[in-house]
Amino acid sequence: MNAENVIDKLALQPHPEGGYYRQVYGNDDNGKKKISTIYYMLRNEEFSAFHALHNVVEIWYYHAGMPLNIYVISPDGALTTHCLSADDEMQVVIEPEHWFAAEILSKNGFALVSCAVAPAFSFDNFELGQKEDLLQKFPQHKTLINRLCK
Helix, strand or coil: CCCCHHHHHHHHHHHHCCCCEEECCCCCCCCCCCCCCEEEEEEEEEEEEEEEECCCEEEEEEEEECCEEEEEEECCCCCCEEECCCCCCEEEECCCCCCEEEEECCCCCEEHHHHEECCCCCCCCHEEEHHHHHHHCHHHHHHHHHCCCC
C-alpha cells in the first residue's frame, strides 16, 4: 500500500490546512448532523498547519502508515504531544479552543487517520492559525509554530 493508491482508492482531495481528505459523513443536510467524519492523510513532509476548532470536539483515529505527531497547545499555553501509531495512541481527543498541528516525524511515507467532529464540522468553527498571532500568544513554542504554520 502506498500513498497514491490510498488517495485514489479513497478519492481524497487537498485539504486547506495541508494533506488530503474526504468527508465521509455529515454536513449534507444544512448542518443538522450531530457528527461529521473525514479520512485524512499526510505524506512525507506535508503537515497539518496549526488550527483551532471553536465549540466542537475533534477526535483523531489512527488507521495505517507512519507514526503521526499531533501537537496541542491549550488556551493557557501548555503543550502536549501525542503520537498516533499502531504502537502508541490510536486515538486522540482535541478539545475546543485548543491550537493543534500534525506531522509525520520521519518525513517519509504516509499516515492515514480519520477525524470525527461533534457537533458536525463547519468552516464557521475553523480557524487557521496566523503565525504572528500564535507567536505573540505562545512565544515559548516559537520553533514549533514557525515550522507548522502556513
